[in-house]
Amino acid sequence: MITIIDYKMGNIGSVVNMIKKIGYESLVTSDVQKILSAQKIILPGVGHFDKAMRNLHELNLIGVLNQKAIIEKVPILGICLGMQLLSEVSEEGNSNGLGWIKGEVRRFAFDENSKKLKIPHMGWNTINPIKDSPLLENLNNNSRFYFVHSYHFICQNPEDILCTTEYGYTFVSAISHNNIMGVQFHPEKSHKFGMTLLKNFIEKF
């Protein structure tokens, strides 16, 4: 059973559908008691960083998430904004993030000389795995994923970088630190590659 945190930030339906397609069940919830018994957590999310943190606070989810992530060390996967929330701060707002992975989130900034690229970075792009992880099993730098984002993670500790992607420059497209993982792209929209990644998360952790 995969617990998907519902904190009123964007469409969760496609994550649920993808997990079902892989052959597993999921529970979409914002109920503290139910999250307390979670074995594996997905933190999805689309939208504004501050609003996401505000919703987590208002739903009283920060405490239980800290309990699961830091004390119990259950596997947690943040997707898109869900990955950005793992940081300490974001340029998008003033709120503190969950602070589970050291680093900050910044908006894409292309220098004047380089080709003016469009923001958000939207569409399919490939990944360059930086370190070995069961999450990336059967995936390589030909694997492509669907991205929609204007901000990206900057890791304080390079050893937390799981893979990078090129868009104007090299940015961090996935991170991991022990049981805590995050992907900037949308595995639930990335067809067979996304299916492989979610299957890895479910089966190998």
Place this chain on the structure above:
Amino acid sequence: MVEHLLNENFDIENSFLIGDRETDELVLLDISATLEGRETFTQVVSDVAKAIAIPFTVGGGISSIEHAEKLLKAGADKISVNTAAIKNPRFIGQLAEEFGSQCVVVAIDAILTVKGWEVVSHAGTVETGITASKWAKTCEILGAGEILLTSHTSDGTRAGFAIDLTREIAQMVAIPVIASGGAGKPEHFVDVFTKGKANAALAAGIFHYHQFSISEVKDYLLSKGILIRY
């Protein structure tokens, strides 16, 4: 990108197969919704969303935030608007504010007239007299995240995309332009990317009737040195 036009024989399993054939995105348009004054079928959107695992755009007769929200909840990732945006351009901004620009696709249908490329509405049945490139710029300023550009002059001809129209719009705006209408063979895709400066290309008939597979088109593009995700 593959487009599906809704009809009563719409086959969801077929769209799932298309999802498996290296399609990058799916666009589902209920093209006669505005003409017939009805809302796009929420149930169909929900069924398709369950069957696929790629980005999914839905359009046809969407003219309110509530309707857009219903379709997004049903599983659409992006909303495509056309006639409603022409009637009330502020609707583009309202959608962008509510759901974010990444969610808002403005579909522009154009025909070639003596005065150049002009916008048509109501599934191509009403001439608006609006210059296509000016309208594209307006859409961008109002908050559109993408433009789905269809040449009604070349649509269905299989004689190639409207290269001059596509280039005109792509050079006018900084948001992605998806070219549509006229694809008949792999060479046409090369032209629309190189000469037309399109960011993406959409086709329906060429794939639906299995004349060419998406893989064949992608292989051909790669062989011509066009960088695509594969």
